[in-house]
Amino acid sequence: MADQEAAEVAAMPQEEEDNQQRHQHLGQAFVNIIGLTAGQSARMTNNGIDVIEDFTVIDEDTMLEIFPTTGNNALGAMQKMRLKALHRWTMQKAQELDDIQEMDVREFTADVCHKI
Numbered sequence: 592m593a594d595q596e597a598a599e600v601a602a603m604p605q606e607e608e609d610n611q612q613r614h615q616h617l618g619q620a621f622v623n624i625i626g627l628t629a630g631q632s633a634r635m636t637n638n639g640i641d642v643i644e645d646f647t648v649i650d651e652d653t654m655l656e657i658f659p660t661t662g663n664n665a666l667g668a669m670q671k672m673r674l675k676a677l678h679r680w681t682m683q684k685a686q687e688l689d690d691i692q693e694m695d696v697r698e699f700t701a702d703v704c705h706k707i
Contacts, residue, residue: 646681676707
């Protein structure tokens with residue numbers, strides 16, 4: 592039993608590191624593919640969307656409600672369309688995978704975004 596507990600404790604830092612990388616990859620997708628500013632990307636994170644699986648538990652309208660309709664943090668039409676494409680891609684991937692933890696946002700490229 593002690594060996595199992597030791598293995599679980601040893602795995603925790605790796606899990607935290609994996610989550611940080613996954614968070615970073617999502618932030619990069621927000622900025623590089625969706626076209627969000629760093630502030631808008633942070634707004635997503637501050638509202639609890641910090642790993643790709645979070646897209647499987649919200650709907651498109653809720654996702655877009657994070658942003659005001661006017662002002663510096665408002666989204667443009669292209670950003671909204673790309674966020675919706677990311678949401679649809681995430682939902683498709685969730686149906687294909689046995690474990691949504693295996694979802695890798697780096698597979699969501701600009702080409703994939705434009706095809707959805």
